[in-house]
């Protein structure tokens with residue numbers, strides 16, 4: 001018989017731990033769930049009477065409203081929650097740098113020191129492969145009589161902006177354990193928790209290493225699709241093909257599928273780059289340099305896409321943006337989140353500033369202090385005063401676009417689609433350049449208003465025209481030569 005779980009503790013009240021354990025509490029009223037964090041301000045925000053939660057996630061406040069104070073608690077008393085719980089999720093920071101493991105280690109040592117009864121310890125943060133093994137080593141070295149630790153890996157697949165939906169109806173729940181009788185029992189205990197709302201056939205149980213690697217692999221494959229479509233977008237822009245049409249045509253093949261084929265200014269977020277780099281690191285430590293190079297290229301293509309985009313802006317604005325004003329719409333790494341980790345907007349603004357442009361930025365969710373922090377971190381050698389002189393944070397899209405030479409759409413916020421573009425057009429300098437880094441707006445409509453749209457079919461047809469002209473100016477002999485080369 002697997003032990004019944006009645007008390008759960010979650011270490012880390014961030015983007016992963018917070019929503020995941022809040023949903024567990026909602027769906028399992030018979031389990032007491034305590035989410036703890038060292039960061040008092042964060043815990044206070046989770047406990048705020050008016051539900052001003054520390055992260056923006058559609059539907060999250062409703063979940064917290066229903067469960068908080070019933071069987072869901074937020075606290076800074078980490079030790080008490082550890083001691084009480086039979087099952088502990090570790091969902092501490094997952095920073096991009098390798099030092100991220102440090103947080104997991106610290107939390108694990110804390111469990112080892114505090115626990116006086118047996119615990120199931122669940123690795124939830126996305127961490128380099130084999131972290132579970134280091135957690136196990138720490139816990140085993142510290143185990144006491146009548147106090148055993150079982151380690152599980154239970155990676156989170158939720159995407160920000162749709163976290164609650166993803167948690168309510170997950171494609172799958174993955175649980176990895178050692179294939180020992182104790183490991184399998186621990187795995188059953190956690191499966192039972194999820195079985196309160198997830199159909200049994202969607203709860204997959206595998207070995208510990210398969211579980212850890214699956215998380216890295218899933219994110220690497222998703223990111224690879226975006227880099228592939230972005231690489232194709234570069235070809236589209238020089239040949240006259242339309243990337244949205246190409247993506248649509250490719251996605252109709254059921255073997256490929258239509259999702260995650262949206263060309264963009266580049267992917268961001270806390271997971272993709274970090275997980276691929278973890279995979280690269282893992283490949284290198286397994287002495288597989290070709291495999292490492294293959295995955296590294298997915299990240300390099302993403303860097304290239306961002307660079308290519310800012311260069312396009314400079315080239316289009318007559319080869320210089322010095323002293324020109326650019327509106328950047330969106331700062332979050334994707335829509336429906338206030339999270340800015342690895343956001344493409346940060347790189348774009350950094351590039352614009354280094355070309356000595358002036359930037360107006362607007363995002364409906366990101367805190368101003370976060371924008372300053374990110375821009376400072378991106379250019380550590382530039383004093384913040386200097387950055388603040390060149391960047392203005394606007395309180396609406398309309399305000400951001402007033403008097404600018406170009407608009408850049410960096411995040412696919414739905415509200416940008418529905419802006420009063422006629423009004424925006426009037427307030428801008430002409431020619432009114434619009435760089436749609438998310439292929440978001442209605443190209444035809446905006447072109448009719450008078451915008452010079454870059455980044456969609458319009459740019460593509462311009463490119464076609466250029467190609468045709470240059471082809472027509474070739475002599476007959478040159479053309480035949482090209483044809484022969486093509487056939488070869």
Ligand code: UDX
Nearest residue numbers: 217221246247248249250251252253254255256257258
């Ligand atoms: C392919 C495309 O599938 C088809 O749409 C296109 O029109 C022509 O090229 P084909 O080459 O006939 O068709 O076979 P396909 O089934 O795609 O397999 C190609 C190769 O990939 C085979 O050697 C197959 O064994 C291999 N393969 C396929 C794998 O190794 N793993 C897989 O998961 C799928």
Ligand code: UDX
Nearest residue numbers: 156157158159160260261262264267268269271333334
């Ligand atoms: C991702 C995974 O989707 C999720 O399963 C995992 O648990 C964590 O990492 P997340 O980072 O929240 O989730 O966002 P996601 O929706 O995957 O988007 C990542 C980035 O890719 C965003 O910047 C997004 O704008 C970009 N993207 C996504 C594209 O550019 N094109 C697409 O077609 C899809």
Ligand code: ADP
Nearest residue numbers: 012013014015016017037038039092093094107
């Ligand atoms: P993620 O996106 O992976 O959820 P976040 O940075 O949003 O990452 O959240 C991680 C949280 O974990 C932070 O709020 C941080 O304060 C907390 N944390 C890190 N280490 C510890 C620890 N040893 N004990 C308690 N909380 C911790």
